[in-house]
Amino acid sequence: MEVENKYVTLKKHIEGAPLESDLEMRSTVLVLTVGEGSDDVIVKNMYVSIDPYQINRMKKYSPSQTAVNFSTRLDVGQAIDAYGIGMVVASNNSAFQKDDMVAGLLGWAEYSIIKGGNMLWKIDSKEFPLSYHGGILGFSGLTAYAGFFNVCKPKKGEKVFVSAASGSVGNVVGQYAKLLGCYVIGCAGTKEKVDLLKDKLGFDDAFNYKEESDLKSTLKRYFPEGIDIYFDNVGAEMQEAAVANMNAFGRVAVCGVISEYLSTNEKRAAPDMLLVVYKRITIQGFLAGDYMDEFANFISTTSDHLRHNRIHVVEDISQGLESIPSAFAGLFRGDNVGKKLVQITQD
Amino acid sequence: MEVENKYVTLKKHIEGAPLESDLEMRSTVLVLTVGEGSDDVIVKNMYVSIDPYQINRMKKYSPSQTAVNFSTRLDVGQAIDAYGIGMVVASNNSAFQKDDMVAGLLGWAEYSIIKGGNMLWKIDSKEFPLSYHGGILGFSGLTAYAGFFNVCKPKKGEKVFVSAASGSVGNVVGQYAKLLGCYVIGCAGTKEKVDLLKDKLGFDDAFNYKEESDLKSTLKRYFPEGIDIYFDNVGAEMQEAAVANMNAFGRVAVCGVISEYLSTNEKRAAPDMLLVVYKRITIQGFLAGDYMDEFANFISTTSDHLRHNRIHVVEDISQGLESIPSAFAGLFRGDNVGKKLVQITQD
Numbered sequence: 001m002e003v004e005n006k007y008v009t010l011k012k013h014i015e016g017a018p019l020e021s022d023l024e025m026r027s028t029v030l031v032l033t034v035g036e037g038s039d040d041v042i043v044k045n046m047y048v049s050i051d052p053y054q055i056n057r058m059k060k061y062s063p064s065q066t067a068v069n070f071s072t073r074l075d076v077g078q079a080i081d082a083y084g085i086g087m088v089v090a091s092n093n094s095a096f097q098k099d100d101m102v103a104g105l106l107g108w109a110e111y112s113i114i115k116g117g118n119m120l121w122k123i124d125s126k127e128f129p130l131s132y133h134g135g136i137l138g139f140s141g142l143t144a145y146a147g148f149f150n151v152c153k154p155k156k157g158e159k160v161f162v163s164a165a166s167g168s169v170g171n172v173v174g175q176y177a178k179l180l181g182c183y184v185i186g187c188a189g190t191k192e193k194v195d196l197l198k199d200k201l202g203f204d205d206a207f208n209y210k211e212e213s214d215l216k217s218t219l220k221r222y223f224p225e226g227i228d229i230y231f232d233n234v235g236a237e238m239q240e241a242a243v244a245n246m247n248a249f250g251r252v253a254v255c256g257v258i259s260e261y262l263s264t265n266e267k268r269a270a271p272d273m274l275l276v277v278y279k280r281i282t283i284q285g286f287l288a289g290d291y292m293d294e295f296a297n298f299i300s301t302t303s304d305h306l307r308h309n310r311i312h313v314v315e316d317i318s319q320g321l322e323s324i325p326s327a328f329a330g331l332f333r334g335d336n337v338g339k340k341l342v343q344i345t346q347d
Numbered sequence: 348m349e350v351e352n353k354y355v356t357l358k359k360h361i362e363g364a365p366l367e368s369d370l371e372m373r374s375t376v377l378v379l380t381v382g383e384g385s386d387d388v389i390v391k392n393m394y395v396s397i398d399p400y401q402i403n404r405m406k407k408y409s410p411s412q413t414a415v416n417f418s419t420r421l422d423v424g425q426a427i428d429a430y431g432i433g434m435v436v437a438s439n440n441s442a443f444q445k446d447d448m449v450a451g452l453l454g455w456a457e458y459s460i461i462k463g464g465n466m467l468w469k470i471d472s473k474e475f476p477l478s479y480h481g482g483i484l485g486f487s488g489l490t491a492y493a494g495f496f497n498v499c500k501p502k503k504g505e506k507v508f509v510s511a512a513s514g515s516v517g518n519v520v521g522q523y524a525k526l527l528g529c530y531v532i533g534c535a536g537t538k539e540k541v542d543l544l545k546d547k548l549g550f551d552d553a554f555n556y557k558e559e560s561d562l563k564s565t566l567k568r569y570f571p572e573g574i575d576i577y578f579d580n581v582g583a584e585m586q587e588a589a590v591a592n593m594n595a596f597g598r599v600a601v602c603g604v605i606s607e608y609l610s611t612n613e614k615r616a617a618p619d620m621l622l623v624v625y626k627r628i629t630i631q632g633f634l635a636g637d638y639m640d641e642f643a644n645f646i647s648t649t650s651d652h653l654r655h656n657r658i659h660v661v662e663d664i665s666q667g668l669e670s671i672p673s674a675f676a677g678l679f680r681g682d683n684v685g686k687k688l689v690q691i692t693q694d
């Protein structure tokens with residue numbers, strides 16, 4: 001059986017903020033069978049994840065290039081791999097059967113061929129909506145879990161600050177922190193998001209950073225007793241201000257630095273290293289992929305929270321492959337509230 | 348018995364690089380007896396340590412003020428506490444007897460009164476020259492030991508870069524790293540220092556940073572396989588360049604940032620946080636005082652190295668209390684080679 005496989009690709013390398021016109025739709029003909037002796041798996045994609053880090057692969061020079069063997073630089077016209085949820089339509093791989101629901105590294109496409117079934121996992125449970133496996137029970141959730149528990153090493157009662165706190169990772173970090181008994185404040189870029197953090201997600205407080213002119217003073221106001229943990233999704237000025245307000249032995253988990261993704265190479269705000277020394281602060285970058293041995297713990301803990309309604313799921317789902325360019329560009333305008341997914345098919 | 352106690356103090360708060368004229372000598376009359384019921388200890392100072400961090404206490408605003416309860420801001424005219432070696436001249440404290448040799452927080456003075464014998468230790472062994480207890484077997488050595496072993500967590504074979512590598516801490520870090528089996532390169536600011544690192548201290552290589560115009564390229568040349576550990580004594584451009592050349596899971600121990608001590612608040616070079624994320628780099632500030640529980644290990648290990656001539660001691664000793672202002676100002680001109688001490692008395 002042959003299908004037309006539509007996919008999203010890069011029209012040209014991106015400088016600055018991405019425009020919808022930087023991406024385009026293409027298609028190829030795909031035969032939905034896997035040859036004898038191959039352990040490839042063909043997946044019909046249902047939900048795909050839309051994440052800010054993809055911008056770094058779309059630049060002429062990719063900062064990930066020298067450091068990791070995934071998320072590498074994209075060429076114009078190349079299919080774009082991305083985390084997602086789908087259904088197996090063809091497999092000779094003993095680990096996957098036709099009609100299995102799977103999660104893993106799929107792509108911004110209708111179908112993905114997964115070489116050797118690599119970076120692909122079966123979704124065995126139907127307890128939760130499928131989309132959850134693309135966010136709260138997927139890599140965004142793991143990023144929040146490993147970043148908070150393994151990198152930040154939080155203790156009950158500590159003061160936690162989360163930036164981009166209504167985003168896919170930040171909102172989960174804040175909720176984990178509250179469940180542990182931390183004091184948690186988040187920042188976001190609209191009143192709607194700030195209200196969500198305070199009214200629905202249980203943050204102790206939240207503020208709109210766009211309404212603040214001096215972030216150091218802002219954080220001093222919100223944390224009169226200082227910050228113990230800063231979960232950083234934005235970098236630059238906010239990171240500098242957080243370090244300035246940090247307590248001794250404070251920890252900064254650098255998950256992402258979205259405010260720096262779009263900037264060119266000029267000097268930007270950065271933490272005062274004298275304070276890093278005197279306060280014995282640790283600033284640590286991390287990637288969720290290094291914490292796969294925590295995956296089972298993460299799923300078990302988070303599923304239990306979901307089962308008992310202790311965690312709210314905040315999803316922002318657009319419909320159809322064609323909506324990917326606007327969904328992606330929208331990330332950098334702050335359009336999304338919570339986990340941004342695109343649903344490719346209703347099947 | 349009464350003596351005139353001469354001491355060095357701040358004439359005015361310092362902006363930018365310290366001048367000898369920023370410091371001045373004063374004196375008070377001191378009675379060399381301790382009252383009944385007091386556990387104070389009076390010490391005749393023999394060697395005092397001259398360290399760059401003191402500059403941060405001499406500014407109008409001290410960055411240490413909010414973070415630590417030692418090394419706090421100095422007032423004009425105030426006696427300046429500093430690590431040193433001396434002899435007990437009077438004590439009612441049961442832990443210290445007259446004529447005991449001691450190390451600890453003394454001062455830039457002929458005599459120091461140590462309240463409660465706080466931050467004071469007896470030197471029991473006469474195996475090594477007394478001055479060693481002010482450097483390699485004192486806080487500089489502990490800083491190198493704890494910073495390298497506890498903060499950097501080195502493994503044999505790792506590639507280690509040390510800045511200010513001929514300084515009091517850097518030269519010891521490099522020697523520990525070589526003894527562990529690491530590949531070690533240092534940088535310094537004169538040909539004499541570079542030669543010392545290569546010819547006497549066993550560094551694999553060394554370079555004069557003043558002769559380099561593009562530190563990123565320089566480090567790429569010296570570390571074609573990347574840096575695993577950067578022991579940072581200088582901050583700013585060098586830190587940025589080291590992070591740019593770091594391998595995945597690299598560690599930066601921030602011991603000091605001397606290049607930033609003299610600058611005002613304008614934006615300075617800083618690590619690229621995108622690289623910190625993708626390479627999962629940890630940047631950690633530390634203070635030796637947090638590792639007092641390592642002191643016994645440190646002394647035992649380092650004494651053993653000294654006993655077997657596996658570590659070279661690099662000292663730079665000036666004579667007389669009056670030489671403190673020029674010794675201190677000289678630190679920021681790179682005058683010292685190795686541990687800078689001032690010998691107050693020959694007794």
